[in-house]
Amino acid sequence: KQAELEVKNLKKYYKIAKGKSLKAVDDVSFTIYQGETMGIVGESGCGKTTCGKTCIGILPKSGGEVYFRGKDVHAMSRKEKFIFTKDVQMIFQDPYASLDPHQKVYDIIAEGIQIHKLAKDKNEEQKRVFELLEMVGLTAEHASRNVHEFSGGQRQRIGIARALSVNPKFLFCDEPISALDVSIQAQIVNLLMKLQKEQGLTMLFIAHDLSVVKHISDKIGVMYLGKMVELSDSSQLYSNPLHPYTKALLTAVPIADPDISRKRQRIILEGDVPSPVNPPAGCRFSGRCKNCMEICKKEEPKMREVAEGHWTACHLYDSKNEEVYQHEV
Ligand code: SF4
Numbered sequence: 367k368q369a370e371l372e373v374k375n376l377k378k379y380y381k382i383a384k385g386k387s388l389k390a391v392d393d394v395s396f397t398i399y400q401g402e403t404m405g406i407v408g409e410s411g412c413g414k415t416t417c418g419k420t421c422i423g424i425l426p427k428s429g430g431e432v433y434f435r436g437k438d439v440h441a442m443s444r445k446e447k448f449i450f451t452k453d454v455q456m457i458f459q460d461p462y463a464s465l466d467p468h469q470k471v472y473d474i475i476a477e478g479i480q481i482h483k484l485a486k487d488k489n490e491e492q493k494r495v496f497e498l499l500e501m502v503g504l505t506a507e508h509a510s511r512n513v514h515e516f517s518g519g520q521r522q523r524i525g526i527a528r529a530l531s532v533n534p535k536f537l538f539c540d541e542p543i544s545a546l547d548v549s550i551q552a553q554i555v556n557l558l559m560k561l562q563k564e565q566g567l568t569m570l571f572i573a574h575d576l577s578v579v580k581h582i583s584d585k586i587g588v589m590y591l592g593k594m595v596e597l598s599d600s601s602q603l604y605s606n607p608l609h610p611y612t613k614a615l616l617t618a619v620p621i622a623d624p625d626i627s628r629k630r631q632r633i634i635l636e637g638d639v640p641s642p643v644n645p646p647a648g649c650r651f652s653g654r655c656k657n658c659m660e661i662c663k664k665e666e667p668k669m670r671e672v673a674e675g676h677w678t679a680c681h682l683y684d685s686k687n688e689e690v691y692q693h694e695v
Contacts, residue, residue, distance in 0.1 A: 367399040370568040377429035390416040392592040403569040405579030408589035455529035459541040461521035467514035478532040498527040519550035591650040598676040608678040
């Protein structure tokens with residue numbers, strides 16, 4: 367398997383006062399292979415979007431390394447950056463804010479084709495725009511209309527067509543359905559899954575709820591207060607969650623089968639997520655964890671591979687495997 371995006375001990379800190387910093391992303395490592403979809407989940411403020419944006423170079427990093435197809439994302443030449451901005455595209459959270467309501471759909475989709483000179487003439491450009499509209503479930507007739515004439519779901523389809531217009535290799539989807547009506551969220555997730563398969567795309571999909579990433583992701587990273595606390599392929603994570611935080615998140619996922627649903631006990635997380643400016647010493651989840659032990663308040667747990675390909679940062683599993691998921695930087 368070819369690594370598409372390698373993230374090694376990534377840090378993103380914001381200085382907020384003298385000697386104080388907000389650790390939005392703190393020592394996060396993962397690899398996404400070509401054609402794979404990785405989901406990152408966690409409550410708001412856990413650092414998932416900041417992590418994604420730092421991975422694709424929208425935000426500068428504070429430490430660690432990120433490589434896209436072997437190239438350091440934060441140390442690219444202008445020419446490399448130009449190619450990178452074609453290869454890596456983003457689907458934004460809010461299609462009402464990310465698209466100019468007064469712009470024509472055609473112009474929005476054609477812009478990338480023009481910048482990257484992907485059509486030899488106007489005819490080819492038009493053919494490509496119409497083709498992209500059909501790929502996302504719209505029609506050629508929609509091209510001449512202004513964005514404000516469309517619903518949220520349709521606008522997100524336009525955003526997806528815009529991203530695909532430059533034949534990207536990688537899509538960063540930043541909570542692409544959270545601003546949409548529940549009734550159309552599944553349609554957009556299904557569309558992204560279909561396009562990912564058809565185009566052989568690699569995806570990083572950010573969401574705050576596990577039920578969304580379940581369908582779309584090959585593997586999932588769970589973040590809590592700037593840290594990745596569990597990383598595993600999706601089926602393992604759902605069938606055998608390890609970290610107490612993941613277990614709590616999973617009990618909130620609705621289950622269609624009423625028998626299983628009745629048997630399952632909802633774990634209610636008490637307390638609020640602490641401030642990332644003054645995170646608790648030791649494990650950052652210690653103040654809300656029912657399994658908290660003495661060591662948890664003193665020592666920060668490291669990511670360990672507890673079962674093959676299944677990593678977690680929790681002292682409950684300290685003796686299971688001594689191998690630590692940390693890249694040498
Ligand atoms: Fe809970 Fe301790 Fe594990 Fe943290 S390290 S999740 S406090 S058991």
